[in-house]
Amino acid sequence: IISGAAVLNALELVGKRIEDVKIVFSGAGAAAVATARFYRSLGARPDRMLFCDRAGVIYAGRTEHMNEVKKEFAVETDARTLADAMVGADVFIGLSTAGAVTQDMLKTMTENPVVMALANPDPEITYEEAIEARPDAIVATGRSDYPNQVNNVLGFPFIFRGALDVRATQINEPMKTAASYALAALAKEDVPDSVVKAYGQEAIHFGKDYLIPKPLDPRVLLWVAPAVAKAAMESGVARTPVDLDQYRAQLEARLGKSREVMRIMINKARANPKRLVLSEGEHHKMIRAAAQMVDDGIAQPILLGREEVIRGKAAELQIHLDGVQVVDPAASNQCERYAERIYELRCRKGVTRTEANELITNPNYYAAVMVDLGDSDAMISGLSFHYPEALRPPLQIIRTRNGSNVAAGVYLVTTRQRVVFFADTTVNVEPDAETLAEITILTARLARDFDVEPRVALLSFSNFGSARQARSEGIRRAVEIIRQREPGLIVDGEMQASTALNEEILNGTYPFNRLHKEANVLIFPNLEAGNIGYKLVQRLANAEVIGPILVGMRKPVYIMQRGDEVKDIVNLGAIAVVEAQKRQNAEDSGAGRGG
Ligand SMILES: CC(C)(COP(=O)(O)OP(=O)(O)OC[C@H]1O[C@@H](n2cnc3c(N)ncnc32)[C@H](O)[C@@H]1OP(=O)(O)O)[C@@H](O)C(=O)NCCC(=O)NCCS
Incomplete structure (x- = not known):
């Protein structure tokens, strides 16, 4: 096979x-x-x-x-x-x-x-x-x-998985050929960065030296087992037929919590894919992510960059660009309109017309204006910039939501058993109580988007006043502000991370706490703690992370970290599309009420 x-x-x-x-x-x-x-x-x-x-x-x-x-x-x-x-x-x-x-x-x-x-x-x-x-x-x-x-490992575990999951009475020829065709087809797909890294290579593409998937490629399960199950059902040997979409989702869940969590977002995104501009459109990871998002049906990507460069790289990577729009800002007839918009927004912040004309040549400004003017529904950038550099244009052009002047970066950290939201991990260096409260409320809302009912802990080195320092006082004040603004939100603090994540300590030592169960949203006292915290869990405990998800912006915009992988871009793409859908629904219902 x-x-x-x-x-x-x-x-x-x-x-x-x-x-x-x-x-x-x-x-x-x-x-x-x-x-x-x-x-x-x-x-x-x-x-x-x-x-x-x-x-x-x-x-x-x-x-x-x-x-x-x-x-x-x-x-x-x-x-x-x-x-x-x-x-x-x-x-x-x-x-x-x-x-x-x-x-x-x-x-x-x-x-x-x-x-x-x-x-x-x-x-x-x-x-x-x-x-x-x-x-x-x-x-x-x-x-x-x-x-x-x-290598046999590409076959037997997954063929048996598919056969057993539909309780097939035999493994027949259609099931075996289905497994072979599935492996052959998977070899033509873009290879995830994690697999490329696992084999210590720079890139892996379908060709003479890559005819079949690599034995360590986790996607083999997702391709072979459903193909075998389907063939078993079609050839009449399956005793318990399955719904193939549900079956794929179950298999995906076996590959880790983060895939299970992202499946929710991907399914939501698929229901109504939105336009998503990728400002570093010439970056090979963005090109690969764009193609994958089209294949997955989650977005209508727009790659910013020189058309011939993007198409050349795509051809080199053996990637199709069907369904991907390519926009070359230098050749676009929108530059003047977009520069005018920058001027309009920034003229009282010291930006002259000449400077606006210069700024629009920066793809991050171009993409931000596209989103601001509704020419794209969401934006992703950041792979080749320092985070603050990529973040500033959207903060200036797209701006934060009405009623808030805080944006924050959230990571979903997933381990085998848990999904925990970490914030703020990327934006606010030294947040005051007001800002911490705002970060908390935004992160709790994000958790609900992922169908998680938030239980929020504001973290410190102190447990409920055990160390009376100005810093922990500030956190306690933040908790009070949150309770006033969102009385329904389950939140408590300040507390140590070990308390927040341990029900016995919470309820045994601090029975008055309002979480009662382990927290699933952790709010860090400052950027150092948040940024260091998620990276430690990622590196030491092999936790998978999804993000950084920028919350608090007026429109969906996400800034990647340098070195992020294609899968991270695709994940954020799905999250961006779901956020864009939400904004549209809110607008539509607002317009409905107005009318
Ligand atoms: C967010 C950050 C880029 C803002 O930078 P800054 O030098 O303060 O930039 P500016 O003052 O020019 O602010 C840019 C705009 O963003 C707004 N802004 C600044 N901080 C903000 C925040 N936390 N939330 C929302 N908007 C913010 C400002 O109001 C300003 O808008 P305006 O010019 O219309 O008034 C800066 O705080 C930063 O570098 N944070 C750390 C980022 C980082 O290094 N992360 C770790 C790596 S992942």
Whole structure:
């Protein structure tokens, strides 16, 4: 099944069809027999497959070293040795022993041969020897230290997962071919940064050296198991059919809490994808994220940047840009209008017309004005800027929500058991009580967007007055302000992190507390604590983080951190779209009431 996926993709790359090619097998044991039978299901022609065992080619009429199974593969041929068989072969499948095939044999194969030397741990011919003999070959082995590792781990756990989850009565051919096609298709998808990093590579793209997904790629579960389950249902062997969308969501939840949490947002975003401008449109991560957002149906991305650069990079990355709008600010006829808007907003903040014309050449200003004027519904930037540098234009142009002058950065920190919101982690350096109260209210609202009922702890080094310092007084004052403004919100403090996250301490030592259960929103006393806090959990406890989610802005704008990955951009994209939907709903219902 795994080698089948690799063969299908290798043949696609060299423009051949499995129905037409000559395939030579070295080995006629259980593995070779099962593989050959499976290749028939994939379309290979029995009369174009030649088998060789220790006695040579299995030809029609051979009598020595034969058995019933081998007879099934005996064909009319004059070839008697593996060397004879290899002449003109398109595909070599080695399921035998180290050294079974030679460089001279490979030299007699057709153009662009596919060489799958799968004997383990030492293949029929080493990767280096194969490439040396045939630089035009596509080579796969069973080894992890060379490209195209045909590894069983890509198959059996997920095939059984899919089969068992629908309580299939058997694993039939449609289920097996579905697994192969799913693996072949997944190899053509953009590879997550985490997988690229895990393999210590700079980039991984579909091609000669990447025919099938990497064994550590977590997406294999999400592609193979549902494909197998679907095939089982369609072929009538599933005893408990499942809803495939729900099934995918369940599988995703197995991959970690953050995926489960993001699934909520992604589903909400899909219901009504919005325009999302990515100001660093020439950045390869933004291009990849844009394509992924279109594929996932969560947004209508707009990449800002030079069209030829963006399209060139996309082609290099083998990424399609269907559904992605590309806007080159330099060539746009909106520059004047946008500069005028900057001037209008900033003329009393010292910005002259000339300066406004200059500012609009900065993509972060351009994107911010797009959002301000409604030409995009949301914006993401920050990958190649220092955070404050990327944040300032949206703060100046998009501004904070009416009634508040605070924006704050929130991270969702997820561990196996918990989802906890951390704030403020990115914006307010030394917040006073008023600002802390505002940060708390904004973060609690965000938690509700994620379908989490907030229980908020304002953190300190002190537990409910145990250390009477000006700092902890300020936090206590913040709690009072919050209680006045949002009487329904479950909030308490000041308290230590260990108290906030431990029900026994909370209720045992401080029975008067108002949380009663562990907090799921942690408000840090200042930016140092918040920023250090989430990074420690991320690094030391391997917690996954989603964010930073900027709250408090008049329109959805999110600033990434340098080094963030494509998955982080896509996550924020989904969050941005959901936020844009909320704003639109609020506007629509406001307009409805007005009318
Ligand atoms: C947020 C930050 C960029 C503001 O910078 P600043 O030098 O104060 O910039 P300015 O004073 O020019 O403020 C820019 C605009 O943002 C507004 N603003 C400043 N701080 C704000 C806040 N916390 N919330 C909302 N708006 C804010 C200002 O009112 C100003 O608008 P105006 O010019 O229309 O009056 C700054 O506080 C900062 O650098 N924070 C730390 C960011 C950081 O390094 N994070 C850690 C890495 S992730």
